[in-house]
Amino acid sequence: MTIANSSRSRKAKAQLFILRVLAYLFIGILVAMCLFFFVMLLLMSSKSNSQLQGAFSLKWGGHFLENLHNAWNDASTNIPRGMVNSFIVAMSSALITTYFSALTAYGIHVYEFRFKRAIFTFIMAIMMIPAQVSAVGFIQLAYKFGLTNKLWLLILPGMAAPVVFFYMKQYLESVLPLEMVEAARIDGSSEFRIFNEVVLPIMKPAVAVQMIFSFVSSWNNYFMPSLLLTKPEKRTVPIMIAMLRSADYSKFDMGKVFMFILLAILPVMLVYAVLSKSIIKGVTSGSVKG
Amino acid sequence: MAESRRIKHRKTVSYAKWAYIFIIPFFVSYILFTLVPQLLTIYNSFFENYMNGLQQIGPNFVGLGNYKALLSPGQSGTIDILKYFGNTMALWILGAVPQFLIALMLAVIFTSARLNIKGQGLAKAIIYMPNLIMASAFSMLIFALFSKVGPINKYLVASGIIEQSFDFLTVKVSVRSLIALLNFLMWFGNTTIVLMAGIMGIDQSLFESAEIDGSNSIQVFFDITLPLLMPILSYALITSLIGGIQMFDVPQVLTNGRGTPNLTSTTVIMMLNNFLSGSKNYGRAGAVSVLLFIITGILSTIVYRMLAKQYKD
Structure with a gap:
């Protein structure tokens, strides 16, 4: 009996071990797939145009800073201008979106008023209408x-x-206890001050997560800006990247192209490197009631 | 009693004023930048209104003319918008099938107490990362890597896998596969995280009692995990479909807006973009938008119902 038991448990252990190995392998392949393109991007942006035109090699090209210099100072693309424009749009959008969304949510959450339910239902209903419909x-x-x-x-x-x-x-x-709002009222704070000085600090984690998401989506946005921004000095980064695609490749410095791509995604990657934990947490709490 | 009720009543009224003040910016912005443009889009769809070179044609009322033109066969004998809708759906399905299958497997693996996977935080951070990448830049990267003179072709030729460089962007299957690959990479991490939250929301005692009953992992998956995950899974599927219908950046940049080969990778939004950027054909673009609105409207209603149900719980 005990022998049969122990052999069964040994078998189960062996099975679990194999399952574990397979699971790690599966995860490893997917992680490698995600990293592959970024490693390639980094590698290619270190190569000179002649290295890129020549035979394939996985060696570091050694022209990273040269490409960076060339890409940064390329007058026809003007990537610094694009990055400034993108930053202005993305940062202001992030601030405005989070502040007014929090304000609206607060207005509907704490006050009792006639159209409360109707307004809430209305906002929920317009949530999924794609942006392109109003374009x-x-x-x-x-x-x-x-x-x-x-x-x-x-x-x-x-x-x-x-x-x-x-x-x-x-x-x-x-998170918001209504007693806190009541207490602030008794202290004589105005409703605006209560929101700005009591409620907003409590909402900091939510505001931070949503600021990141709206910054990223605005930084990456291509459809509307490409239709609205026609002057070269107003172009945002995605427009510049898309324009590289229509360039004549026989005359183009490919090292510079890879560097442009790297510059386009770098700001978001840096933010992600620091804040990935809270960003991933934000993915679920936004879409699914936890 | 009557006195206090009156005071209370007055109090709520004076606070209600603040509710309106706080939500006014949202609604002003919504009306100006979303609602009015939406109504104008619908209005436009009933008019002939475009630029012919430098000459402005219209606006002339044409009733359902734009819709008729969109839904009748063109010179080539095909109905363009249906072809593009078919392309869009094909591209979405090609990416979404592996996206959901792999996300489901990953979510089960990550949440399994038996497997007890280490290093989850890092793995999740890496697989979610592509979701934040600028789609146009990612597409440009894929193009630069897979172009006829790009490093992938150089590698394939040098290692003898193919004899001469292969132009990935001229063959329907390879263009569609590249677009699907991009969409898959950008979204499977996101779906994994959403599904994981769903699985972790399932009552743990159900898993424990199944284990005591002697169910194996496959039985547990099909009898417990999958049925209880269904609401979140279908929510994720429909939102992915709504996103898929709006597919634009990836095929636009990868094929330089041409939908190569033979417009087999042109999506509905690329068609909309062509109407808007070239001839400023507001009439035809308006009709495309209205059709799009109807389709996503139906899907959104389903999502809204799900959310509203979840919200009530």
Whole structure:
């Protein structure tokens, strides 16, 4: 009996060991796939154009700084200008989106008023309408009023962000005790001060996560900016990257192209390297009620 | 009693004012930048309105003319928008099938107490990373790596796998595979994390009692995990489908907006983009948007119902 038992448990142990090895292998392959393209990008951006035109090699090219210098000072693409434009748009969008979403969520969460339910249902309903549906009218109005090439036109629509609102509303429900608002009222604080000085600090984790997400989505946004920003000095990074694609490759420095791509994704990668934990946490709490 | 109720009543009224003040910016912005443009889009779809060279044509009311033109066969005998919708769906499915299968497997592996996988934090951080990459830059990278003179071709030729360099961007299967690969890489990590949260939300005692009953892992997966994960899985699937219908950046940049070969990788939004960027054909673009709105509207209603249900619980 005991012998049979122990042999069974040994068999189970061996099985578990094999399963574990397979699981690690499976994860390892997927992790390697994700890393492959970034390793290749780094490697290729270290090669000179002639190295890239020549035979394939996995050796470090040694022209990284030279490519960086060439890409940064390329007058026809003007990537520094693009990065500044992208930064202005992404940073302002992130600030505006999170602040006004939190404000709206707070307004609906703490106050009792007549259309409370109706308004909440309405915001939930418009949440999934794709941005492209309003694009035609938006572009037409922008051209009509001469507002193309105005960066603020890409920023202000962020004030109404149903998805961020929904996230903030859920967060408020889980963290904000209404007694705290009452106490602040008794202290004589105005409603605006209560929001800015009591509620907003409590919401810091939610605000931080949503700021990152809206910064990233705005930094990466290509569709609308490409239709609105026609002047070279107003272009954002994604537009510049897409334009590289239409360049004539026989005359192009490919080392520089890889460097442009690296520069385009670098800011987001740096933020991610520091904050990956809270970003990953934010992925689930936004979409699924935990 | 009556007095206190009146005071209370007055109090809520005065606070309600603040609710409106706080939500006004949201609604002003929504009306100006979303609702009005949306209504204008619908309005446009009933008008002929485009640039013919430097000459402005219209706007002239044409009723359902734009819709008719969109839904009738063109010179080549095919209905363009249906072809592009078919392309979009094919591209989505090619990426979404491996995305969901692998995410499901990963989520089960990561959450399994028996396997007890170490180093999860790092692995999750890496597989989620592509989701944050600029889609246009990622596509450009794939293009530069897979182009006819790119390093992948050089490697394949040098190692004798193929005799001469292969132009990935001229063959339907390879273009579609590259787009699917990109979409898969960008989204499977995100789906894994969402599904993991779903599995961890399942009552742990169910797994324990199944183990006592002697169920193996495959039985546990099909009898407990999968059925209880269904709401979140279908939510993730439909949101992925809505995102898939809006596919633009990847095929646009990878094929330089041409949908090579033979417009087999042109998506509906690429068609919309062509109407908007070239001839400023607001009429035709409006009709495309309205059709898109109807399709996503139906899907969104399903998602909304799910969310609303979840929200009530």
